[in-house]
Amino acid sequence: MENRITSPGGTPAFAVEGEFTIFSAAALKPEIVAAVRNAAGQAVEIDLAQVSEIDSAGLQLMALAKREAAAAGRDLSFVRPSAAVLDVLALCDLASFFDVPASSDNGDPRPAQRDPS
Amino acid sequence: MNLDEALKTFVIESRELLEGMEDALLRIEQSPGDADLINAVFRAAHTIKGSAGLFGLDPVVEFTHNAENVLARARAGELPINAEFVALFLEVCDHMRTLVDRVANGGDFDVEVSDRSHELVVRLQAFSPAGIPAEQKPMLPSSSPDVVAETADEASTETGDWHISLRFGRSVLKNGMDPLAFLRYLTTFGTIVRIVTLFDDLPETDAFDAEECYLGFEISYRTDADKAAIEGAFEFVRDDAQIRILPPHSKISEYVDFIQSMSPDEIKLGEILIRCGTLTQNELDTALRTQAEEEAAGEAHHPIGEVLVAQRTVSPAVVDAALQKQKALKENRGGDSSMIRVNADKLDEHINLIGELIIASAGIDLSAIKSGIPELLEAASVMKRLVENVRDSALQLRMVQIGATFNKFQRVVRDVSKEIGKEIRLEISGAETELDKTVIEKISDPLTHLVRNSMDHGIESADVRLARGKPAYGTLRLNAYHDSGSIVIEVSDDGGGLNRERILAKAIERGLVKPDELPSDDDVYNLIFEPGFSTAEQINNLSGRGVGMDVVRRNIKDLRGSIDIETTAGQGSTMRIRLPLTLAIIDGFLVGVGNSSFIVPLEMVVECVELTQEEVDASHGRQHLNLRGEVLPFIRLKELFDLPDVPPPAENEDDDDDFGLGNADGTRDEGTSTANARYEVDEELAFLLQPVKRENVVVVTYAGKRAGLVVDELLGEHQTVIRPLGAVFNGMEGISGFTILGTGRVALILDVPGLVRRVASDDVRKNRAPSTHRG
Numbered sequence: 001m002e003n004r005i006t007s008p009g010g011t012p013a014f015a016v017e018g019e020f021t022i023f024s025a026a027a028l029k030p031e032i033v034a035a036v037r038n039a040a041g042q043a044v045e046i047d048l049a050q051v052s053e054i055d056s057a058g059l060q061l062m063a064l065a066k067r068e069a070a071a072a073g074r075d076l077s078f079v080r081p082s083a084a085v086l087d088v089l090a091l092c093d094l095a096s097f098f099d100v101p102a103s104s105d106n107g108d109p110r111p112a113q114r115d116p117s
Numbered sequence: 118m119n120l121d122e123a124l125k126t127f128v129i130e131s132r133e134l135l136e137g138m139e140d141a142l143l144r145i146e147q148s149p150g151d152a153d154l155i156n157a158v159f160r161a162a163h164t165i166k167g168s169a170g171l172f173g174l175d176p177v178v179e180f181t182h183n184a185e186n187v188l189a190r191a192r193a194g195e196l197p198i199n200a201e202f203v204a205l206f207l208e209v210c211d212h213m214r215t216l217v218d219r220v221a222n223g224g225d226f227d228v229e230v231s232d233r234s235h236e237l238v239v240r241l242q243a244f245s246p247a248g249i250p251a252e253q254k255p256m257l258p259s260s261s262p263d264v265v266a267e268t269a270d271e272a273s274t275e276t277g278d279w280h281i282s283l284r285f286g287r288s289v290l291k292n293g294m295d296p297l298a299f300l301r302y303l304t305t306f307g308t309i310v311r312i313v314t315l316f317d318d319l320p321e322t323d324a325f326d327a328e329e330c331y332l333g334f335e336i337s338y339r340t341d342a343d344k345a346a347i348e349g350a351f352e353f354v355r356d357d358a359q360i361r362i363l364p365p366h367s368k369i370s371e372y373v374d375f376i377q378s379m380s381p382d383e384i385k386l387g388e389i390l391i392r393c394g395t396l397t398q399n400e401l402d403t404a405l406r407t408q409a410e411e412e413a414a415g416e417a418h419h420p421i422g423e424v425l426v427a428q429r430t431v432s433p434a435v436v437d438a439a440l441q442k443q444k445a446l447k448e449n450r451g452g453d454s455s456m457i458r459v460n461a462d463k464l465d466e467h468i469n470l471i472g473e474l475i476i477a478s479a480g481i482d483l484s485a486i487k488s489g490i491p492e493l494l495e496a497a498s499v500m501k502r503l504v505e506n507v508r509d510s511a512l513q514l515r516m517v518q519i520g521a522t523f524n525k526f527q528r529v530v531r532d533v534s535k536e537i538g539k540e541i542r543l544e545i546s547g548a549e550t551e552l553d554k555t556v557i558e559k560i561s562d563p564l565t566h567l568v569r570n571s572m573d574h575g576i577e578s579a580d581v582r583l584a585r586g587k588p589a590y591g592t593l594r595l596n597a598y599h600d601s602g603s604i605v606i607e608v609s610d611d612g613g614g615l616n617r618e619r620i621l622a623k624a625i626e627r628g629l630v631k632p633d634e635l636p637s638d639d640d641v642y643n644l645i646f647e648p649g650f651s652t653a654e655q656i657n658n659l660s661g662r663g664v665g666m667d668v669v670r671r672n673i674k675d676l677r678g679s680i681d682i683e684t685t686a687g688q689g690s691t692m693r694i695r696l697p698l699t700l701a702i703i704d705g706f707l708v709g710v711g712n713s714s715f716i717v718p719l720e721m722v723v724e725c726v727e728l729t730q731e732e733v734d735a736s737h738g739r740q741h742l743n744l745r746g747e748v749l750p751f752i753r754l755k756e757l758f759d760l761p762d763v764p765p766p767a768e769n770e771d772d773d774d775d776f777g778l779g780n781a782d783g784t785r786d787e788g789t790s791t792a793n794a795r796y797e798v799d800e801e802l803a804f805l806l807q808p809v810k811r812e813n814v815v816v817v818t819y820a821g822k823r824a825g826l827v828v829d830e831l832l833g834e835h836q837t838v839i840r841p842l843g844a845v846f847n848g849m850e851g852i853s854g855f856t857i858l859g860t861g862r863v864a865l866i867l868d869v870p871g872l873v874r875r876v877a878s879d880d881v882r883k884n885r886a887p888s889t890h891r892g
Binding site: 021022025026028029033055056057059060061063064067068088091092093094097 | 285289290291295296297298300301304309311312313314316319322325326327328330331332334
């Protein structure tokens with residue numbers, strides 16, 4: 001799992017890749033908070049395209065990032081959510097809360113089939 | 118509980134549930150109208166699905182879900198419960214077992230498994246043509262909020278929805294549980310109509326621990342399941358979260374109570390409830406206003422509820438029924454928690470320690486006797502009694518009823534009878550008979566073989582049966598009972614019985630029996646246990662290949678048991694297995710022969726008699742004794758084990774102590790030493806009249822046969838911890854193990870079954886050819 005700060009299209013972005021779960025949450029928290037606080041511009045984007053799995057811990061971090069952005073007066077948006085993210089947002093009816101489009105451009109909007117292994 | 122542990126529990130419980138499911142299915146076949154049985158099947162499937170959902174085992178959930186739907190319709194009487202139904206669900210049950218096995222082996226669901234799942238699902242759907250009721254589909258509502266709203270609108274005209282309020286504890290995530298998994302599970306048996314996710318408890322950024330859980334949910338939920346099922350969904354997290362479940366059409370007062378209990382900010386929660394669609398704005402206003410008015414009137418909170426109940430005119434009967442149900446559920450849980458699962462290894466270790474304790478206590482007993490201090494003697498005897506009690510209760514821990522093993526054969530009989538095209542019924546009796554768990558585990562395979570053998574070779578085909586004037590269906594009987602320290606398991610059939618001539622002909626052909634020999638019936642029947650022996654004309658995949666019966670006998674012998682056959686031509690046969698009740702510790706009877714000590718299992722001892730010179734003379738060297746008119750064959754252990762004679766008898770009288778245990782005379786059990794006591798009283802006279810020391814005969818019984826063991830001395834009861842003989846002594850006849858006496862000396866345990874059999878067969882041979890008499 002690797003988290004990079006990239007700048008596609010000029011907007012400062014933080015990308016979460018791989019697992020966005022309890023196993024990675026502790027490491028991701030300071031990075032996400034820093035990304036939101038230290039963002040150069042007004043708009044902050046967090047890229048969720050490469051999230052393979054997300055659980056409650058990941059969801060909480062999304063909420064934390066949103067609150068952090070609001071406190072810092074920045075516009076946070078979650079972009080390109082993966083199928084796993086969309087699945088969870090649909091389950092919790094949070095798509096509109098996080099202002100995530102119901103379907104994204106990276107394909108299958110259906111809930112991802114979870115791999116049991 | 119970490120996840121691996123929990124998964125292990127899931128596997129164990131699922132296997133148990135599947136066993137119960139199979140059992141119920143087999144019984145449904147006999148009584149299709151029994152609602153309890155179909156309920157039991159349904160519950161098993163439902164519970165497995167639920168637990169599998171918690172672990173995210175999607176292949177299990179999906180498959181079981183399909184099965185459950187069909188079961189639900191069958192339960193509602195929409196589908197016929199017939200042979201086809203049972204056959205299909207037995208396959209479903211088997212497949213679920215495969216799935217659970219895969220889970221146990223690391224969750225590897227390969228193509229083979231999913232193909233099979235798919236095949237069965239197609240058949241399930243074909244069986245239930247109307248398809249799956251829409252609201253039970255485990256699919257999530259589409260992520261678009263509009264659709265959700267639509268379903269919510271429909272809800273107002275329907276039965277009404279549940280309200281579930283969840284506040285997860287901080288440690289939930291660390292305990293390996295994901296709150297989202299519980300939500301997902303809810304969607305497997307109902308629909309989440311509305312959900313509000315609460316991030317209110319999220320702490321300040323610095324205090325925020327990413328590995329703690331701060332989530333809460335307010336859910337409006339639609340399902341046909343009952344409250345227990347919904348509660349069941351949160352079983353694993355019950356102690357770790359605040360869970361409130363309000364049934365449909367709950368009184369407003371309950372919402373008021375709920376709002377008050379959940380949050381200091383009543384208005385906010387009220388609004389959430391409205392967002393959930395659980396309460397209308399109007400209802401909330403009414404509730405809050407009523408409450409405010411009551412407060413203003415200075416009344417306590419308590420009566421508010423009552424007022425509101427009165428307002429909503431909720432029938433007390435409903436409340437009562439709900440309470441009763443919950444109470445029953447609680448009691449049920451109580452019953453479960455009084456059982457503990459214990460690792461079998463721990464139990465074995467415990468029993469080993471008790472074995473050591475028994476040996477140690479025997480040593481103390483002996484020292485106490487030697488010291489002659491009365492207080493010590495009394496303390497030792499109290500301790501000895503307690504040790505015996507501890508031994509009995511420890512062995513009891515390992516005792517299991519044989520019923521569960523027997524019930525497995527319902528399925529075997531059903532499947533095999535289908536396969537070979539015979540109608541066969543299974544009757545079970547003595548299912549409550551208990552025996553050692555280790556023995557039960559090891560007897561299952563031989564028993565399966567015997568059952569198959571009986572079905573295949575024993576029971577004739579329907580037309581032959583009818584021609585012989587028997588009912589067209591065959592009957593197989595499994596029976597178990599206790600008999601003098603052993604457990605007897607019988608497999609009987611009402612088939613044609615063993616064909617003596619054919620077995621004998623085959624045996625002569627194979628050179629097992631010489632053509633001019635005339636073996637006894639028992640000897641002939643026992644030939645079927647010879648390796649590679651088969652008289653079957655047709656070989657099929659069940660039996661008849663001559664592999665198996667010898668393995669059966671060897672397995673049973675390994676358990677220190679025996680098997681014999683009783684058969685009547687045309688009427689059927691009975692295979693009778695005898696096994697010792699336990700493999701660890703027995704009550705023994707200690708006897709002395711020469712300078713050695715031997716143990717006879719006490720349960721097999723019938724009585725002890727003197728062997729007088731007259732009787733020896735009267736037997737004319739034929740090793741038989743006249744016991745109250747009955748002929749009793751006996752064995753001289755001294756000859757059998759080639760033991761040296763003790764020093765001259767006259768000297769021996771003063772030399773008792775050489776026996777090690779000889780001085781235990783005075784403390785022998787009253788009942789068992791009568792013979793010796795008389796011997797001592799008459800010592801002088803006996804010595805004068807019969808200078809040769811008199812011997813004693815221990816009469817033993819096994820499998821209905823009696824024999825006498827000639828010994829020098831009877832030394833009384835002895836707690837015997839059985840130690841197996843080393844490999845070097847394997848195959849040594851007449852000895853089944855050894856034990857350590859209190860003195861530290863070793864006593865050999867006599868193999869009474871073997872000895873009795875030896876005498877009986879000697880007997881036969883002797884009648885036939887006196888020259889083979891063992892010298």
